[in-house]
Amino acid sequence: MIKIPKAEFAARIEKLKALMRENDMQACLIYGDEYRKENLRYMSNYWPLFERGAVIVSMTGEPFVIAAPEGEMFCREMSAWPDIRLLPEFACVTVPDKIEYPQAHYTSLTEICKGLQESGPLQRLGIVGIDSMPEPLMRIIGDSFAGIELVDAGELLFQLRMTKTANEVACLQEAARIADAGYKLMIEQVKPGMTELELASLAYGECIKQGAENVPFCLLTSGERVRTIIGRASGKVIEDGDMIMAAIAVQVEGYVATLNFPFVAGQMREEQKKFIDILVEAEDAALGRIKAGAGQSEVVRAVKACFKDRNVTEFDLYPPLHGCGLAEAESPYPDENTEAKFVAGMTVNTDVSLFGHPHGSNRIEESLLVTEGGYESMSKLVRHLSRTWKETATISVD
Numbered sequence: 001m002i003k004i005p006k007a008e009f010a011a012r013i014e015k016l017k018a019l020m021r022e023n024d025m026q027a028c029l030i031y032g033d034e035y036r037k038e039n040l041r042y043m044s045n046y047w048p049l050f051e052r053g054a055v056i057v058s059m060t061g062e063p064f065v066i067a068a069p070e071g072e073m074f075c076r077e078m079s080a081w082p083d084i085r086l087l088p089e090f091a092c093v094t095v096p097d098k099i100e101y102p103q104a105h106y107t108s109l110t111e112i113c114k115g116l117q118e119s120g121p122l123q124r125l126g127i128v129g130i131d132s133m134p135e136p137l138m139r140i141i142g143d144s145f146a147g148i149e150l151v152d153a154g155e156l157l158f159q160l161r162m163t164k165t166a167n168e169v170a171c172l173q174e175a176a177r178i179a180d181a182g183y184k185l186m187i188e189q190v191k192p193g194m195t196e197l198e199l200a201s202l203a204y205g206e207c208i209k210q211g212a213e214n215v216p217f218c219l220l221t222s223g224e225r226v227r228t229i230i231g232r233a234s235g236k237v238i239e240d241g242d243m244i245m246a247a248i249a250v251q252v253e254g255y256v257a258t259l260n261f262p263f264v265a266g267q268m269r270e271e272q273k274k275f276i277d278i279l280v281e282a283e284d285a286a287l288g289r290i291k292a293g294a295g296q297s298e299v300v301r302a303v304k305a306c307f308k309d310r311n312v313t314e315f316d317l318y319p320p321l322h323g324c325g326l327a328e329a330e331s332p333y334p335d336e337n338t339e340a341k342f343v344a345g346m347t348v349n350t351d352v353s354l355f356g357h358p359h360g361s362n363r364i365e366e367s368l369l370v371t372e373g374g375y376e377s378m379s380k381l382v383r384h385l386s387r388t389w390k391e392t393a394t395i396s397v398d
Contacts, residue, residue: 002170004168009043009045012160013057026058026059027057030055032046032047032048033053033093034048038161038326039129039157040054045254046075048090051091051093052093053065053068054090060120064081066085066112067084068092070092088104089109093134109141109145124151125149126151127141127153161325161331162323162332164347171252172256172347175256176379178211179379179381180259180379191266192265193237193238194238195233195238199222199246213251213253215251216250219232219248221233223236223242223243240266241272242265242266245262255325256326257378258349258366258367259366259379260364261386274359276362280386282306282352283352285303285306290342290348292341292342295341296338297335315356317355319335320350324347342370348370349367349368350364351364366383
């Protein structure tokens with residue numbers, strides 16, 4: 001089974017400590033919860049369920065993880081670090097009630113602060129996840145660490161997560177393999193008369209069967225509903241000739257790969273073929289600009305130039321590329337003015353899309369690894385669909 005090994009978590013901690021040293025931080029608190037899991041999982045492997053969590057990294061000793069009582073054993077099962085401490089403030093996030101856990105052995109943020117100071121002065125505490133943390137919890141942290149400067153350290157984690165190791169890439173590749181299997185089943189079995197929910201259930205079921213840890217989403221709309229840009233599957237009945245917009249994201253060990261390629265239920269019309277032609281052509285233009293050392297903005301400009309040539313600029317709603325990893329969409333997210341360049345080891349997703357066009361709305365997405373010479377696609381299915389489309393103007397999974 002593909003896993004991120006303990007040694008890699010230890011290496012991440014050492015890299016974070018080096019950045020903390022550069023920024024004169026003596027400790028760092030990395031926050032996460034069920035919905036914003038990325039940074040917490042990156043540093044500890046813990047992904048809370050219902051509750052909140054954090055990992056605290058100091059310049060001396062091993063990190064320790066903060067959890068809540070109901071999820072304590074789950075945290076111990078997942079965590080890369082054995083020291084687990086419980087805080088009442090981290091309990092169930094969806095209710096205002098104070099929940100009693102009579103067998104819980106709590107610590108407090110004040111006690112944690114005192115413990116961190118035992119190994120030396122604590123003058124600056126970095127906090128990762130300020131944008132995700134509820135304001136009352138931030139107030140408690142401020143009160144507990146009174147007299148200590150609290151600084152936003154979110155950028156440190158974005159730096160660390162920007163390029164991926166071989167183990168991280170392996171997780172993404174496995175997620176893409178599973179997503180391929182679920183998507184292939186939808187293309188094979190779509191037919192007029194079934195509902196969007198029935199079609200989406202094929203992908204969900206197959207992905208779990210194939211070993212997905214989670215399916216963060218399966219966006220699925222059909223017919224006129226494809227104009228919604230993003231949308232959950234509904235009870236709408238799919239009709240003959242309906243274009244399907246289905247984007248599926250699959251998670252393995254926290255890492256998320258996404259794919260999307262347009263297809264049609266029943267008979268495809270000529271104008272739909274012309275629409276898909278534009279998306280395939282534009283994605284080809286994007287792929288041709290991806291390699292280590294190349295400017296990220298060139299991808300955006302290439303797609304926009306293609307859309308301009310095909311007179312569809314008014315239906316181009318957002319940039320055609322973003323990063324992928326522990327979040328479905330993460331940095332980099334370049335636009336035409338971005339000065340950053342691609343670096344080998346980055347993982348990105350194409351997201352080449354047109355919405356509101358008279359002949360359809362859709363996108364092409366696939367997860368990619370940036371290499372010295374170009375890129376490697378993680379989705380064999382999208383590469384196959386693109387190739388066969390250019391050869392035969394048909395959607396074929398064979």
